[in-house]
Amino acid sequence: MKMQINGKAVEACGGEFFGVKNPATGELLETVPLGTEEDVAAAVEAASSAFAGWASVSPQQRGGVLYRAAEIVRQRKEELAALLTQEQGKPLAEARNEIKGFAHVLEYYCGLAGSLRGDFIPVPGNGYAFTVKNPLGVCAAIIPWNMPALIMGWKIAPALISGNTFVLKPASNTSLTNLTLASIFEEAGLPAGVLNVVTGPGETAGESLVRSPEVRKISFTGEARTGKRVAELAARGMKRVTLELGGSDPMLVCDDADLESAAVGALRGRFYNCGQTCTAVKRLYVFESIAEEFIKKLETGVRSLRIGNGLDKNTSIGPLNNQQQWEYIKELVAEMEEKEAGRIITGGKVPAFKGSDKGYFFEPTLVSDVPGDSRLLKEEVFGPLLPVVTVKDLDEAIEEANRTSYGLGASIWTKDLDRARTGCEQLNAGIIWVNQHMKIAPEVPFGGVKESGFGRENGPDALSEYMETKTIILKT
Template identity: 60%
Template sequence: MKMLIGGEWKAAASGREMEVVNPATWETVGTVPSGGHEDAGAAVDAAGEAFAPWADLPPVERGKVLFRTAVLVREETERLAATLVAEQGKPLREATDEVRGFAHVLEYYAGLSSSLYGESINTKAYGRIIVERRPLGVCAGIIPWNMPVMIAGWKIGPALTAGNTMVLKPASTTPLTTLAIGDLFLKAGLPAGVLNIVTGPGETLGEALVTHPVVRKVSFTGEIGTGRHVAETAAQTMKHVTLELGGSDPMIVCDDADLAVAAAGAAGGRFYNCGQTCTAVKRVYVFSDVADRFRELLVEKTRAITVGDGMEKGVRMGPLNNAAGLERIETVVEDVRDEAEVLVGGKRPEGKGFFYEPTLITGLPVDAPSLREEVFGPVLPVVEVEDLDEAVAAANGTRYGLGASIWTKDLGRAERGCRDLEAGIVWVNQHLKAPPETPFGGVKWSGTGRENGPHALERYTEEKALLIRS
């Protein structure tokens, strides 16, 4: 496949290409251009030319294009989901849900397009004050490989609805489905240049987008180190920035919780997408009085997970997406073997693919350093605590603050969890779900800004004040 620039499919200016590999089989499933600074410049130029006509369209007309694209995506769900499995590795059921979720996001913002608003204030001293919300201009979206389709929707939907144009850079390991969706945007009538999709390494292509003086906003999803660099670099040209930088999401299981439901929630919340989700359950704090029974139920749920190629029937967990991720998970488990007990898993199966068994660990002290970092893979530590005070303190004892959950039947405990847990989103008796109506983002080092909901629309606009005296 080629890059989408200005409504046309183009190779990289350098002629170089990158292979896309199936993480379950190590087979090459496609090639894409390996773009650089020249390609980024061409995409930004195309987006710049398309901006004024697109921004001048009535918002409802922009929404109609998004809705038509959503219809085409739903019609092509089977093909798109199979492509997503091949490049990312997740089971077909999860890939299908993600593609449908992308369509849902577009439908949501298409609906919001009729309600974009400003403010009007009448004053005696100054006349009428009107506050308009104007689109920013050319925006850059940099998306990761773990949820490439859904996160693309979180950036494209509000950006285009608000009247901006966009240059989107998918991760190098998962560009194929995003490019296929780009073609559907064109078929739905999106004007050339409004959405451009470029492929290439982050250190060249991504850097070129972040430094380009015409780009007015960068929305980046990825890890903390890169996110800090994006923020520092974007500040040089006063760009707007949204950063979602991962999390170490805690799950607190109180002694009055429905343990069977909580165990199912922990297994689903951790091992979905092979644990490669920013808001996955990364650590469980369970009250000591019910810890033994909770572990028994969680072990049962974990052992029932079938691992394999995502296209195979009955598979519930695929491989990690890449070799580096697999190596990190192996290191994490080996580093804690001396102080913890591995209840389930703890090793890589034989054969091809970046597979690792779903793994449960117990026995770590509540202040173990490994509990404070993000573990991006199928490893779940279960830690005993005495009460809610200890659980909340441990949950907050990290630089991350993306998501958290508390499992209890007590309304007072639930309210305290919602109030005191340092996270951008807190679930009660559930974890992981983030519908497009929900503002999504973190506190502390998990990032700045929000995606989803009407809040995201605001972050793709800026206020313009008009003072009118008749």
């Protein structure tokens, strides 16, 4: 499969390729061009040349293109979902939901096309003023492999509807779905050069994109260390930046919570996408008075999960996406067992079933009795591993939940409105759920605090990230 630059499928200038593999089978799915600095420059130039024409198109016309793209995506949902499952590993049902989510994001921003407007401001004694909203120009995004379709939608939809042109750098191991989605925009009538995709590693294609003087905005989703590097490079060119840098999301279960509902929420919130979601439940704090009962319910749910190839309709949890993540999860469990710093309730091993030796499979794992300095509670654990910590009360739960450098999401489960209010006020997170976890609609702003980044995606807030406000004052 080739990169998309200036509306055309092209090979890399260096003529080199890398393979995209199925993490469940090790099978080579496709080779993708290894993008070079020259390829990034060509993509940025294409976007720059297309900017004036796209910016002059009315927001309603831009919305029409996005709507047609959404229609095509929905028509090809099964094909796109199968491709996503094969390169990412997630179960087919989850892949379908992600593809539908991508289409929904496009449709949502179509609906906002008519709301792109400035303000009228009377200025007593000096006439009046008004503001206009202008697109920034060439914008770019670097996206991860865990939710490649949905996050692509979060980046490009508000940017395109605002009149910007775009260069996308997808993750190397999940480029196929992004390239296919980009080609759909061409079918939908998007002018050449408005959306470009350059594949390749972050240290070359990604850095070149961030350094490019023509790029006025960078949106990055990924781990914190890389995000800080992006922010550093972008600052040199005074570029706008949005950073979503992951998290270590806590889930607090109070003694008055609906335990059945909370157990289901924890199960889905942790093990969806094999635990490879930024807002997944990564730390579970349970009141000690209900801990035994709750853990038993959760253990039953975890044991019911069926591990396998995502294309198998009976699979509820697929493989980890890549060897690095697989080795990391194995290392965490081995270290915990070696130090006797936790008790495995269920899971904790590489499963044995026909074909499992060819993929990056790991059992969904539930752990208790972990000490406060455990890596399971301090790091962003991307994988099917959930530590459960007992606490005396809400004050202790909030104190422990906030004991992290991250601040993306959190949830509190209770029937008491005062407890819910306290949790929402005191938990350090950009998004807080009450009696649910991880559901994110395109209508609401999404982003983190502390080392989970800054800036907001989704909702009307995202539009301001891609537009410049110009003030005009008229004396009458």
